[in-house]
Amino acid sequence: MKKGILMVLAVIMVAAAIAAGCTGTSDREANLNPSETRTLLLATTTSLYDTGLLDALKAPFEKEYNAKVDIISAGTGTALGYGENGDVDVMMVHDRAREDAFIENGHGIDRRVIAYNYFVIVGPEADPAGVKNMNPEEAFTTIREKGLADPAQVKFVSRGDNSGTHAKEKAIWNGAGFNYTTDITKSGDWYIEAGTGMGATLVMADEKAAYTLSDIGTYLAYKDKIALVPVVSEGEILLNVYSVMRINPEKHPGVNSSLAKDWINYLITPSTQKTIEEFGVETYGEPLFFPAAGNWDTMGVNRSEVEGPVV
Incomplete structure (x- = not known):
């Protein structure tokens, strides 16, 4: 991983710890005062970021969960590397073979398919x-x-x-x-x-x-x-299928696992899936993404990979 990227991540993580009153502990999930803003570190493929979809999705989440979502946009391979190092809390990618390997190696859990195009x-x-x-x-x-x-x-x-x-x-x-x-x-x-x-x-x-x-x-x-x-x-x-998963806190104890869980559950709610379905239609005359909800057969995935909250 490039030194410059590591330095950026370090700055973000330190800032998140200070903002959440977490100094003195390595777990960014610690937050004794629920009124204070929590930070979620998200690694994502560039296509979700470049289209503007993530900006549209994160604003309601930040308001509802009193959170700040810091997005690191990179190719799927680089994003998975961040996850393997425990540098982020959650990731959104689109390469099923590498996602499966990531989970099998113990780095990721609670994968849900959220959209396709x-x-x-x-x-x-x-x-x-x-x-x-x-x-x-x-x-x-x-x-x-x-x-x-x-x-x-x-x-x-x-x-x-x-x-x-x-x-x-x-x-x-x-x-x-x-x-x-x-x-x-x-x-x-x-x-x-x-x-x-x-x-x-x-x-x-x-x-x-x-x-x-x-x-x-x-x-x-x-x-x-x-x-x-x-x-x-x-x-x-x-066919291009997008999924989200959180980083395994048992393998990477410092991650903000609770907020990552909230993010996944937020993405699979009917209202967020509707936002995904409608995103871009007014501007481009057609959707940029299709929601995963109800379309597991089209994507060739199991229904359980689309529905069901993370608990």
Whole structure:
């Protein structure tokens, strides 16, 4: 983990301890005066942050629970790293395989699915690779083939940051029959690794007139700033499921486990799920996310992963 990030986290945690009257104990959950503001440290994927959804969700929570939510936005891989170190109280990510491993290793508990949307492949309106309306695997194969042949005309910008979106990209390459390490990375000038969040990656792809993979929510939030258009939006592999989990206090005793529990239960309430359903509709003419409530079959998850409060 970068030293600078650790220093930022340390400052936030010390400030939270002082604000909550917690000096003299390592547990940020200690709060003898319920009238004082508690702080929740949340690590989240950039797509939830860049769209503005978390800002819309946190304000009512802060008022109801007399709390302050400090958000650290990063790729899923980095967010999980914060959780493994006990640097945050709760996380919201979108990479089921790594989430399962995180829980199996004892770092996370009480996972709940809270929303979903879909990934889209976006690119220049002229579509120089000619991939419009292909399935995702066929589109990736064609972009690679034409990019290798003419990188000046066909490029692909990858998140390249070990995020959930990057993991999905690698899954599509694998589904198309390619070894990501040997066939894609460093295979030519056509393939560019941004190493940035989703919003910044969209801007870079737009500047280079390149293709990229984006969650639909961040794309809609940025579409007025860029000229890229969706070229592939259909395919089972494009499903994008978001979940929340709290950090296991038995493994990381310093976390604010009680407030993390409140946050999870708040997210799965009917009123918050309604907020998720309506978010972005007025501005973009369509939702940026779909609520998890009632849609477990669509997401391919168990009902128990969506419903039921954390106790």
